[in-house]
Amino acid sequence: MTFNPLRERGIPLDEQVRTWRELAVMPIDPDEADPYTRCRIITMNGIETEAIFFSHHMARHCPSIEMKQQLARVRYIEAQQQKAVNWLLPGLASVLETTIAYEQVAVDLTAWVARMEPDPYLKQAYQFGVLEDFDHLYRYANLYEMIEHRRAEKIVDGLTEVMPGRPTYLHHRNPVDNVRQNYDKDAAAPISKLHALTIMAAEQQTMNFYMNVGPLYMEPIARQLYQEIGMIEEEHVTHYESLVDPGETWWEMLLNHEYNECYLYHSFMETESDPRIKAIWELHLNMELEHLRLAAEMFKRHDGRDPEQVVAPALPAPVTFEPNKAYLRELLATQIDYTTIGTGYVQEAHERFEAMQRAVMDDEKPASELVISENAMKSGHEYRLETEGPHPVPSLRMNRPT
Template sequence: MFNPLDHKGIPLDDQIRNWRELNVEPIDPEAVDPYTRCRIIAMNGIEAEAIMFSHQFARNCGDDDVKRQLAYTRYLESQQQRVVNWLLPGQASVLETTLGYEQVAVDLTAWVARHEPEPYLRQAYEFGVLEDFDHLYRYANLYEMVERRKAEKIVDGLTEVMPGRPTVQEHRHPFDEVRTPYDKDLVDPRSKLHALTILAAEQQVMVYYMNVGPQYMEPIARQLYQEISLIEQEHVTHYESLVDPGESWWERLLTHEYTECWLYWSFMEQESDPRVKAIWELHLQMELAHLQSAADLFRRHEGREPEEIVGGSGLPEPLTFEPNKEYLRHLLATQMDLNKLGEGYVREAHERFEWMQQQLHAGEQPPSEQVIEQHRERFGDEYRIETEGPHPVESLRAKEGGRSA
């Protein structure tokens, strides 16, 4: 297995690129694998998280030499982020990019949940993915209403589009978004990579929706972005609380760089577009040097070896973008009615949840329900992509209704 700690990568002094090198040609969305776009979106979220984390580290660091080292590496990360995000085509609308973001959230989180070794953390990802699944469905209906196009153009049948846990039921009391963190000294090293990956992806979605929502003139579009952006904020709280707050800044820096190596290596292994694959390969070589820098800081300030944090056997299996239809249908059939209470999960609408629902909705229909209703009025039905048969929950209810009749 590939062990990034055994490789030096491109020396830091050789990594600053000029304008010609940064001016990458965007992908052709009509020609590439839809999962190429997903990989781009996912890596942009990771790079953005690396930059923001580095800024926060610098604000809490009193050592000017360390701050200078962080600033230099952060500049390199910033160039990487521009290259990655600028691969997205300029002709994509805000809604098309949104559908891509939600496809990433669904298939990335589903893959992580399937491969998470800790049952408690796996449940956290399974809970969250059913909500992103519903967001994809709501935005797909909005896309056809506003742009007269179908989400099939974006997701290409790789990800189904149908109701998940209803968005209206995702507005919970903030207290109930806080989870119990993993124990940094006991948890499987893979879990640290998973937690940071999903946190970065959800944070990217949250920030994007916060900023693009007001760009629409259509009232229902503005309202839907406002509603779902609030839920994405809940998701960031949900996922960030899983991370052990006892991790030192040096541990976190090491985990960030190790995660970037894992993801660039993973995407390089599966990328079908030769030009994009070359960028993943180049950035991996850069990240190997960033990791060595973080490992040196960790040894110097903590007196420990990085293997104590990330493990010594090398990277885990590569993260892959792939259809998760069967797995998601299983979750829909078994967990769609889950709710949160304290640090656990329940199936009833408890008092605090009902209080929050009343405060927010005040007896009115939320935008997430309005968009489906308006789509039905305009087109005669809602928009769905069900490639594996009818919705598992609706099919079960239909059978139960027939038996009772």
């Protein structure tokens, strides 16, 4: 049955404000909750955070007081939604446990988007990025075992494998090579625009998280690893945000943001295993339907077009958190030695890449390599969670730091 959010009516905006008591949601149980419930929570926190940031940026460029006020009214509700969603995460979880969950989101959400993306160039962008997040999960899992003496399999529950991806030290690229070619707003499929917004928001949230929690650790190796991967997350935000067509008007971008929120809340309402969390997704969907209606009205008034000229008349198939093990192993076997050059990809180190490697590492072993050797020394092994046979080991054509 198709669902057209443009034709639905949600909760009137004046009825959406919640009391502090209503916002005091009960967090999930970290030992009993479905890991993918936690992934959905982290994803929607990133989506709501992006909605707030985007609304602030738009307001700073909006000359109309009336429009600024309208944005502020909706933004206040988005901020309440963000608090309700993010506060579902348990305070019992350590920063590292949440970090591993963030990387599980990055791996399985990006892999799913790559599988579903119809545009070959955009698909390649997601395939390229997911192999790096896959490796970050492996590095943080080793840090977790070394510092907290616990294993990441308790967090990912075997749904996501933990093993090397494209080695993290190879992610340090010249900034100009992180900029991709944007899609064409007039030619791109509506689902491609939603994919780009979703992964951009997810990576932005991870970048923000690492830049804030990294210095909270006392252990030098932890501080160094968060710093290193935090810089790569900045690269990833550049990588994904550059996919979005800068020719979209502010009203068009607002429409796409609100439509994407409806899409994701509807997706998670359809796929959520926890009835209590499902009810929150449903509530927020009914709020977002009104936000979308208001955005559509502003789009028609200021852009002069019908919203269905920009967004799909019915929601696509739901975004689904599910294991992507076979898909990731295929990518590991064929694309692990890729790097970027300009807006494209190559399988050989090039002069600009090598110059950036020298500038960043200065012939020193980076934290992402040290954490593996130090955990092996401390725990007697490096930590891996392989569930489907031997890990593919393609030949790398780039030098490993000594």
